[in-house]
Amino acid sequence: MxxxxxxxxxxxxxxxxxxxxxxxxxxxxxxxxxxxxxxxxxxxxxxxxxxxxxxxxxxxxxxxxxxxxxxxxxxxxxxxxxxxxxxxxxxxxxxxxxxxxxxxxxxxxxxxxxxxxxxxxxxxxxxxxxxxxxxxxxxxGGETPFVPSFKVTEKMLEEFPEEVKEMEEKRLKYTFTAPGANDTSSMRGRGWEDTFGTSDQKEAERRAKAQGMEIEWLPDGGVRTILGPRGLTRVFEGRKGRRMWFNTVVGMHGKQISSAMMADGTEIPEHVVKRCEEIIEEESIQxxxxxxxxxxxxxxxxxxxxxxxxxxxxxxxxxxx
The missing domain is CATH 3.60.130.10 (Clavaminate synthase-like)
Known part of the structure; x- marks a missing residue:
């Protein structure tokens, strides 16, 4: 073209x-x-x-x-x-x-x-x-850097073929906690009402289910979401068969309000996540x-x-x- x-x-x-x-x-x-x-x-x-x-x-x-x-x-x-x-x-x-x-x-x-x-x-x-x-x-500052996702997959397969294979086969599970009200002091502070576009808990549950997640209501008014199983990589039509690193393992693994693990509960090794973070930065376009x-x-x-x-x-x- x-x-x-x-x-x-x-x-x-x-x-x-x-x-x-x-x-x-x-x-x-x-x-x-x-x-x-x-x-x-x-x-x-x-x-x-x-x-x-x-x-x-x-x-x-x-x-x-x-x-x-x-x-x-x-x-x-x-x-x-x-x-x-x-x-x-x-x-x-x-x-x-x-x-x-x-x-x-x-x-x-x-x-x-x-x-x-x-x-x-x-x-x-x-x-x-x-x-x-x-x-x-x-x-x-304030750049919006971006990363060709297939390059991350290529490097992760080179360095961690067995770990990638295990994550691909077992698939992934994530949890995330949303507050009861918007918290503008956090980049992840959107309250559950804005997240689901409703103040009705039953409707929020219905909308969550439609997006493939389960939710648990917390005593403080917040909500814990459970998402999974999810894949590790994806291949999309028209993109040269490239295998995209289509997940958010690095962004959610071991964070204060979120987690990422394999769907059967197996932990993802810390050194694998750390090296993936480095690879993504190395491949970034600033x-x-x-x-x-x-x-x-x-x-x-x-x-x-x-x-x-x-x-x-x-x-x-x-x-x-």
């Missing part, structure tokens, strides 16, 4: 990498300086929807840079151009609805590192695409934000996170099937 498309010019950005012959992210810019307005961008996207989606799958990340995208309304217009179906976020991250399909990204303290993950990786239904918009770039950037992730192919940041930083998000 060629990059050729007269409505866009291929550019470069700091931190990009060539992985298995593919540039991540693929940077697309206005073809001429007088084509940077939102209307020109929308027309270009409408005329090249299929090509653009193929670029997302081919390169795993596509960055629109140099366009006049100024606010949530502009961003929403870009998202809606493609006709992709919306998918409601379910998870621990505190978020606020901004406009139509647009939400804030994780509102946890900017001082905290948000660990690499596939969005909603533990849910039965998860987004195919995650789209991010930078309204206010941070003065320092993308830096500029004002007006719109970044499309193939959520099937990439893990992503957030570096600690100085304020202000405002990044908005939309998730699509």
């Amino acid at each position: 060629e990059y050729c498309c007269k409505e866009f010019k291929v550019g470069k950005c700091e931190g990009e990498k060539v992985v298995d012959g593919e540039t991540m992210p693929l940077v697309l810019q206005p073809p001429q300086s007088n084509k940077s307005d939102l209307e020109s961008l929308i027309l270009a996207l409408k005329s090249n929807k299929d090509w653009f989606e193929q670029m997302i799958i081919k390169n795993s990340a596509v960055l629109l840079r140099g366009y006049d995208v100024n606010n949530a309304q502009d961003f929403n217009q870009i998202v809606e151009t493609f006709g992709w179906e919306d998918i409601r976020y379910v998870g621990p991250a505190p978020r606020t609805h901004i406009y139509k399909r647009v939400w804030t990204a994780n509102e946890g303290p900017l001082s905290q590192f948000i660990y690499y993950h596939h969005e909603m990786v533990l849910m039965k239904e998860f987004p195919k695409k995650v789209i991010l918009f930078c309204e206010i770039p941070p003065p320092e 993308f830096k934000w500029q004002k007006g950037d719109v970044l499309f992730f193939d959520n099937y192919a990439l893990l992503h996170g957030r570096r600690p940041s100085l304020p202000p930083r405002k990044v908005l998000v939309a998730t699509c099937k």
Whole structure:
């Protein structure tokens, strides 16, 4: 698949990498300086929807840079151009609805590192695409690094073939505790009512079950969720048969409010988790934000996170099937 498309010019950005012959992210810019307005961008996207989606799958990340995208309304217009179906976020991250399909990204303290993950990786239904918009770039830090997931699988198989085989065969089980009310002091502080979109416990139980999780109500008003069994890796159609590291073992193993183990209760060795964390960091692409950037992730192919940041930083998000 060629990059050729007269409505866009291929550019470069700091931190990009060539992985298995593919540039991540693929940077697309206005073809001429007088084509940077939102209307020109929308027309270009409408005329090249299929090509653009193929670029997302081919390169795993596509960055629109140099366009006049100024606010949530502009961003929403870009998202809606493609006709992709919306998918409601379910998870621990505190978020606020901004406009139509647009939400804030994780509102946890900017001082905290948000660990690499596939969005909603533990849910039965998860987004195919995650789209991010930078309204206010941070003065320092605050990158949204991402990782080609198949590279993690490759290295883990090289270094821990037996451990990977055991986890793959036994599958995984996770637990997570959500508070009774939102806790904005934590990047995982979303209360159960916001998580499940209801204040009714029975309805919350029904929605949890639909997503493949069991829940236990705690005396303090919080809820403990049990998710499993879940797989370790996934292969998705159209992505060269690549085996994605489609789990959140590192992000949840041995944490204060979460755990990750094999589904039969076998513990995952600490040194395996630690080395996996190192591999993910080694394979990461340290993308830096500029004002007006719109970044499309193939959520099937990439893990992503957030570096600690100085304020202000405002990044908005939309998730699509």
